[in-house]
Amino acid sequence: MRIGTLGAGSMAEALTTRWAGQGHEVMIGARHPEKGAALAGRLGPGATSGGFAEAAAFGEAVLVAVHAEAAVEVLEAAGAREGALRGRTLIDCTNAIVPGRFTLGAPMAELIAEATPGAHVVKAFNLCHVDVWRLTPPVFDGVPLGVPLCGDDPGALAAVRTLIADLGCVPLPGGPLERAPLLEATAALAIGLWLGEGADARSALPPLSHAGIEDGGQPPVPGSR
Numbered sequence: 001m002r003i004g005t006l007g008a009g010s011m012a013e014a015l016t017t018r019w020a021g022q023g024h025e026v027m028i029g030a031r032h033p034e035k036g037a038a039l040a041g042r043l044g045p046g047a048t049s050g051g052f053a054e055a056a057a058f059g060e061a062v063l064v065a066v067h068a069e070a071a072v073e074v075l076e077a078a079g080a081r082e083g084a085l086r087g088r089t090l091i092d093c094t095n096a097i098v099p100g101r102f103t104l105g106a107p108m109a110e111l112i113a114e115a116t117p118g119a120h121v122v123k124a125f126n127l128c129h130v131d132v133w134r135l136t137p138p139v140f141d142g143v144p145l146g147v148p149l150c151g152d153d154p155g156a157l158a159a160v161r162t163l164i165a166d167l168g169c170v171p172l173p174g175g176p177l178e179r180a181p182l183l184e185a186t187a188a189l190a191i192g193l194w195l196g197e198g199a200d201a202r203s204a205l206p207p208l209s210h211a212g213i214e215d216g217g218q219p220p221v222p223g224s225r
């Protein structure tokens with residue numbers, strides 16, 4: 001798959017390092033050419049770099065990997081309003097978490113979708129710290145990391161499921177893009193527990209065996225009875 005990035009920071013590096021290693025073609029899109037070129041150099045001979053518009057034009061899948069406050073501006077620089085990302089898989093890993101309060105500053109998937117007419121936005125990779133995406137593979141207690149993804153377009157979801165599997169992770173269907181705010185809120189809650197309280201956010205959820213699923217039926221909604 002041809003993958004472009006908007007951003008040349010930690011998330012772009014962690015994810016594209018793994019994807020390039022799996023044989024995907026990567027173009028790093030950066031505002032400072034030397035940073036993009038340096039990252040592309042670290043990725044290996046097949047990787048290239050350019051500006052935001054070039055990376056958007058290159059990618060069948062394009063990863064938005066800039067600070068949340070810069071995302072819409074960067075998409076505009078990439079030509080998104082003019083349709084540069086029409087028909088592309090646009091991967092949104094951003095979190096607009098208010099430092100110290102661990103609340104959400106903006107609904108990122110919604111803002112990104114509004115800014116990119118015709119793109120197939122998929123929210124994913126926003127729940128874990130960048131160091132997790134550097135693990136080869138991310139496996140904890142013998143269980144590969146599950147990566148929830150939310151999106152509407154079947155082809156885009158299939159592409160992101162492939163990219164998740166290429167990290168050694170397991171795609172978890174999170175539903176349509178209208179559910180992406182739940183992923184953003186989950187990140188805020190977990191980061192608040194981890195950073196704010198030093199608590200293990202993972203311990204908040206029981207295993208599937210204790211999810212309250214009755215024989216062949218839907219699980220009851222916790223608290224509904």
Ligand SMILES: NC(=O)c1ccc[n+]([C@@H]2O[C@H](COP(=O)([O-])OP(=O)(O)OC[C@H]3O[C@@H](n4cnc5c(N)ncnc54)[C@H](OP(=O)(O)O)[C@@H]3O)[C@@H](O)[C@H]2O)c1
Nearest residue numbers: 007008009010011065066067068070094095126128129130
């Ligand atoms: N780090 C994590 O653990 C983590 C985990 C999950 C999700 N995320 C999300 O992933 C996204 C990227 O995070 P990161 O950790 O990769 O950040 P980062 O290492 O600080 O990199 C941010 C990138 O955004 C670019 N950028 C920042 N402001 C810009 C602007 N106004 N215009 C153009 N480019 C701008 C930076 O360019 P320069 O290098 O030129 O400054 C850099 O390439 C964020 O939305 C974050 O919430 C991060």
